[in-house]
Amino acid sequence: MIEIENITKRFGEKVAVDHLSLTVQSGEFFAFVGPNGAGKTTTIKMIVGLLHADEGTVRICGLDIQKNAAAAKALLSHIPDQPYLYDKLTGREFLEFVARMHRIEPAQARRKIEELSDLLSLSDYLDDLAEGYSHGMKQRVVIASAIVHDPKVIVVDEPMVGLDPRSVRVVKDLLHGLSRAGATIFMSTHTLNVAEELAGRVGIIDSGRMVAVGTLDELRRASGGAKGLEESFLRLTAGEE
C-alpha cells in the first residue's frame, strides 16, 4: 500500500509537485499519466526515497520512506525509466547482488534468478558483462531485479520502452499477475493503451497537481463523456496549454 499525503517538491522557484495526495491500495494496479514535465518522475522519486519531499509524507505499507527508509525499501522495488546497470558486472551477478542485499539466501536467490531468467528470456546473455547489453536486455534485467525479492510495492516508470512486442506482453502479464497476487503496482507511462489495459485506476497529473483520479469510467465522466483514456487525458490536460 502507498500513502501519499500532501507532498510538495520545489526546485528553486519551480514547483515540480504541488500538494499531491493519493492512496494506492494493496493489490491495486494504478497508472500515473501526464504530459512531459508534469511531475511524474519527481513524484516517483519521492515515493521510492530518491528525492526528499519539501512538505508532506510518503508511507510504504505504513512505513515512512524517509524515517524508516531501510524497512520501507525492503518492501519496495523500482523500475526506472532508464535502465542503468553496472557495466562491469554480469546480469547474473547484478541479480545476485540485489537478492543478497535483500537478505535472500544464496540458494533461494539462485533458484529465483533461474525462474526469472526463464520467464524474461535472459538466459542467453545473463552471464555476459552488462556493457554489451542492448537497451531491451538491460530493461529486462532491471525488471527481474525489481521482483527478485518479492516486493509488496512496485513503482514502475515507463516499463515498456525498448522492449520488443513479445517482451511487452510478458511484462504486462507479469505485472498483472503480481497485482492479482497482492502487490501494489504504481506505473507511470505515456502509453495510454497499456494504462487502459492494465490499470484499475488512473491518475492524471499536470503541472505538479493531480487533476483527476479514478477508474476509466470515472475519468470519462469527469472529462465530459470522452470516448477513451486518450481523449479524457487530452481534455483534462488541455486547460494548461
Added chain:
Amino acid sequence: MTVAARLTTLAWVRAKTLQNSLRVLRQQSKLKIFVILFFVMVLWGGLFFVFHDGFRSLGTPPLEDFSDTIVQILFAVFFLSLFIMLTFSNAIIAYGSLFRSEETAFLFARPFFPWQVFAYKVSETLLFSSWAFLFLALPLIVAYGVSGRSPWYFYPGAAAFFAVFAMIPAAAGGGATLLIARFLPRSMRKVLVLLLAIVAVPVAIGWAAEFLRFHEAGGRYAAERWIRDVLGRLSLSTSPLLPSFWIGDGIIQLKRGELGAALFRFLLLLSTALFSAMVALHLSRWFYRAAYYRAQFRARKRRGHWAGGFYRLMERTLPGMDPELRLLVVKDVKIFVRDPVQWSQVLIFFGLLSIYFANMRNMHYDLNLPYWQNFISVLNLVATCLTLSTFTSRFIFPLLSLEGRKFWILGLLPIERKNLLYSKFWFAFVGSFVISEALMGLSDLILREPAPVAVLHAIAVLIISTGLSALAVGIGALYPNLREDNPSKIVSGFGGTLNLVLSVAFVALVIVLMVVPYHLSRMRPEAEFLQRLALPGMLLAVAVGVVAVIVPLWLGVRAFERLEA
C-alpha cells in the same frame, strides 16, 4: 555544404559549449571560484619556487660551467617523458572520444566525413589530455625564464613551442588508437596495455636512477665526468632527431636571445606537427569508419569462474563488516578489477615504486651510512604516501559520483545510506593499506631497517592510508557530481582539487610529526631535544589521523543522507 563550412559548424558548436560552461561557472559560488584560484596560485607558487631554486643552484659551483648542458639534458628528458605520457594520455582519452561518445554517434549520423569528426574529436582530446601537463610545466618554464635575464619574447615564444609540441603526441595518440581499434583483436588489447606497462616501468626506472645519481655527483664524481657519464646514458633522450629535444633546445635558445636558431627549432616542430596531423587525418580517411563500426560491436564477455572463489572468500572473510557491507565492497572490487584502464594506472604507479625499492642497493647509495639510510627511508615513505594520495584522489574520490545514473540501485537498497559510504571507505582502505604497507615493508627490508623503524613506518602507513581513504570518500560525498561519467572530469572539479590538496597536506603533516623527528634523532644521536620530540610527535600524528578519519566521514555521511538523485 563545403568542407570549410562543416568544420566551421563543428568549431561553432565547441565555442558555444565553452561559452555555456563559462556562464555556468559564473553562476557558481564566488567563494568556490576563489578557493579554486587560491589553491591553483599556491600550487603554482610552490612549484615556481622549487624550480627557480633548482635553476639558480645550477649556476653555482661546481656545476656553473655545465649549467646549459645540464638544463639541456633536463629539458630533453622532461620533454621526452612528457611526450610519452601525452601520447598515452591522448590515446586513452581518444578511444572514449572517438568510439564511445554519444556525440560521435550523433555526428556520424550527420553529413560529416569521418576525417572531419576525427579532427574535431582529436582536437578536443588534445585539450583534455594536455592541459594538466601544461599546467604543471608553466611554473617550470616561467622559473627558467625568470632565473636568467630572458628577453620579453621568451614567454610568448615558449607558449608557442608548447602549443605546437602538444599537437604531435595528440596526432600520434589519435592515430595509434585508430589503428588499434581497426586492426588489433579485442582479446589482445589488455595484453597490449600490460606489455606497455611492463616496458614503460623499467625505462622510467632507468631514467629515475640517472637522476638520483645527480645528488651524488659532488661527492663521488667530478662534475665533468658526471656530465659525460649521464650524457652517454641519456643519449636516446638527447637525440637531435626527437621533437622533445627540439622544444627543449628551442626554449634554451629563446632565453639566450638566439632568435634564428630558436625559429629553426620552432619550424622543425611545426612542420613535424603538421605532418603528424596529416598522417593521422589520412589514417582517419582510410580506417575511422571501419574502426568505428568494429568498436560498436562488443563481443560477449563471459566471466570465467577462476576469480569467483576469490570473491566468495572476500564476501565471507572481510573483517569487521556486516554481510551487506562486504557485498558492496566485493562489488566495487569486481568493477575495479575488470576495468584495465583503472588497474593499469595503479600498476604503473606502484609497480614503478616497487621496482625502484627493489633496486635501491644497485643505485650506489652508501646505505651503510646512517645519514643515507635515514634519508632514503623517509624519502621512500614520502614517495609511497604521496603516490597513495594520488591513487585515492584519482580512483576513490570519484567512486560515489560514478554511481551517478546507477544511483537508483544503491538508493533503493534496504540498508542505511551511511553503510554505502562506509563500504566505499573499506574498499579504499583495504586496497590502500595492503599496497602501501607491502611497499614500505619492501623498502625497510632492502634498507635493512631495524624492527622499531619498520613498526613506526607500518603505523604511519596505517594512519595515512586510513586518513586518505576517509578524506577521499568523505569529500567525494560532500561534492558529488552525479551527472558526469568521466572520472577525469570529476577529479578536476572543486571537490577533487580540495581532496588532493588536503591529502597532500595530511601526508606531509603526519610524516613531519611522526617519522621525521625519530629519523633525525637517529641521524644526530647527540641532539637530545630530537629524541624528546619523537614521542609527542607520534601521539600528535595519531590525533591528526583520528581527526582526518572522523571529520570527513561524519561530514560525508551527513551530506550523503541528504543527497537527492
